[in-house]
Amino acid sequence: MPQEVYSNFSIRKLSILDKDGKADEKLLPKLSPAQLKEIYTHMVLARTLDEKILKLQRQGRIGTYSPGLGQEAIPIGSAYATQKQDWSVQSFREHGMMIVRGVPLLNIMLYFGGDERNAKYPVDNILPNSVPVGSQTLHAAGIAMGIQYKQKDAVAIAYFGDGGTSEGDFHEALNFAGTLNLPCVFICQNNQWAISVPRKSQTHAETIAQKAIAYGIEGIQVDGNDVLAVYAATQEALARARTGKGPTLIECVTYRMGDHTTADDATRYRSPEEVQYWRERDPLLRMQKYLLAQGMLSPQLDEQIKNESTAKVEAAVLQYEQFPAPSVDDIFDYHYKQTPADLEAQKKELHAFLDTIKPLGNEGEK
Numbered sequence: 001m002p003q004e005v006y007s008n009f010s011i012r013k014l015s016i017l018d019k020d021g022k023a024d025e026k027l028l029p030k031l032s033p034a035q036l037k038e039i040y041t042h043m044v045l046a047r048t049l050d051e052k053i054l055k056l057q058r059q060g061r062i063g064t065y066s067p068g069l070g071q072e073a074i075p076i077g078s079a080y081a082t083q084k085q086d087w088s089v090q091s092f093r094e095h096g097m098m099i100v101r102g103v104p105l106l107n108i109m110l111y112f113g114g115d116e117r118n119a120k121y122p123v124d125n126i127l128p129n130s131v132p133v134g135s136q137t138l139h140a141a142g143i144a145m146g147i148q149y150k151q152k153d154a155v156a157i158a159y160f161g162d163g164g165t166s167e168g169d170f171h172e173a174l175n176f177a178g179t180l181n182l183p184c185v186f187i188c189q190n191n192q193w194a195i196s197v198p199r200k201s202q203t204h205a206e207t208i209a210q211k212a213i214a215y216g217i218e219g220i221q222v223d224g225n226d227v228l229a230v231y232a233a234t235q236e237a238l239a240r241a242r243t244g245k246g247p248t249l250i251e252c253v254t255y256r257m258g259d260h261t262t263a264d265d266a267t268r269y270r271s272p273e274e275v276q277y278w279r280e281r282d283p284l285l286r287m288q289k290y291l292l293a294q295g296m297l298s299p300q301l302d303e304q305i306k307n308e309s310t311a312k313v314e315a316a317v318l319q320y321e322q323f324p325a326p327s328v329d330d331i332f333d334y335h336y337k338q339t340p341a342d343l344e345a346q347k348k349e350l351h352a353f354l355d356t357i358k359p360l361g362n363e364g365e366k
C-alpha cells in the first residue's frame with residue numbers, strides 16, 4: 001500500500017464589513033434597511049447598558065459585572081437570526097442576545113445585583129446565565145437531543161469563550177452533537193483572553209473553528225466584530241440544523257475590550273497597543289459607518305437612537321433600585337414540598353434575630 005493523503009480539510013473564514021464599514025456586496029445578507037437599523041439600535045442599547053452597569057458597580061450599586069464591550073456583534077448578530085422557538089444557552093457576556101430576544105434590561109441588572117429572580121424571563125427558551133466555563137455546550141447539546149426526540153422545529157445555540165474550548169464539556173458536546181446529528185449551533189466568542197490566559201495557551205491549533213473537523217461537523221471562522229458576518233453565519237448554521245443537516249461550530253474572532261469582570265485589571269497583563277489595535281476594529285463604529293455611508297443613518301437619527309437608549313437604561317436603573325428585596329423566607333421555602341421541622345426552627349430563629357436588630361435601624365429582611 002503506498003502512503004497517500006487521506007483527505008484535505010479546509011476551514012472557511014467569513015468577513016463582510018471591513019474595519020472601515022465597507023461591505024463586500026456579494027456577501028451581504030438579505031436584511032432590509034429597517035432591520036439593519038434595528039440591529040444597530042440593539043448594539044447601541046447593549047453598549048449603553050454596559051457602560052451604565054460598569055458605573056453602577058463602581059458606585060457600589062450593583063455586584064460584580066462581566067462587560068460585553070467590543071463583543072456586541074456576536075450575541076446581537078446571532079440572536080437576530082434566531083426564531084422564537086430556538087433556545088439560547090448563554091454564559092455571562094451575552095447581554096446583547098437577551099436584548100434582541102426581548103428580555104427586559106431590569107432582568108439583566110437583577111442578575112448582576114445578585115437577585116435570583118432575574119431569571120424569570122417573560123420570553124421562552126433562554127437559559128439563565130451559566131458561569132461554569134464550557135458548561136453551556138453540554139446544556140445546549142442536551143436541549144438539542146430533546147428537540148430531536150420531540151421532533152420540534154427548533155435549534156439550540158450555545159455561547160462560550162475561547163477558554164471554554166479547553167474544557168472537557170466542549171469536546172463531549174461536539175462529539176455528541178456530531179454523532180447524533182443534533183440541531184445545535186456552538187458559538188465560540190474567541191475574545192483572545194480567558195481572564196489573564198491568552199488564546200495561544202488554550203490550543204496550539206491555528207483556529208478554534210478547525211476543531212469541528214475532528215468531530216465531523218461543520219466549522220467556520222467569522223470576523224466577530226462584523227455583525228453582518230455573524231448574522232449570516234448563524235443564519236446558515238440555523239438553516240442547516242433545522243433541515244436535519246446537523247450542528248455547526250462558529251468561531252467568532254473578537255476582543256474583550258474591557259476587563260474580564262469588574263474584579264479584574266487587564267492592564268496588568270496586556271499592552272495598550274493590543275487594545276488600540278482592536279479599538280480600531282470596534283463592531284459598533286463599523287456598523288455605524290456602514291449605515292451612514294448607505295444613507296440609512298443620519299447624525300440626527302444616530303443622536304436620537306443614543307438618547308432613546310440612555311432613557312431606556314435610566315428607566316431600568318430606577319426599576320432595579322426600587323425592586324422590592326426578596327424575603328428571607330426564600331432561603332427556606334423552596335427546598336422541600338413540606339419544610340422539615342429543623343428548617344422551620346431555623347427560620348423562626350432567624351426571624352427572632354432580625355426582630356432584635358430592626359430597632360437598631362438595620363434594614364431587617366434586606
Ligand SMILES: Cc1ncc(C[n+]2csc(CCOP(=O)(O)OP(=O)(O)O)c2C)c(N)n1
Nearest residue numbers: 093131132133161162163164191193194195
Ligand atoms: C469550570 C470553571 N472553571 C473556572 C471558572 C472561573 N472562570 C470564570 S470565567 C473564566 C475565564 C473564561 O474565559 P473564556 O471561556 O475565554 O470566556 P470569557 O470570560 O473570555 O468570555 C474562568 C476561568 C469557572 N467559572 N468555571
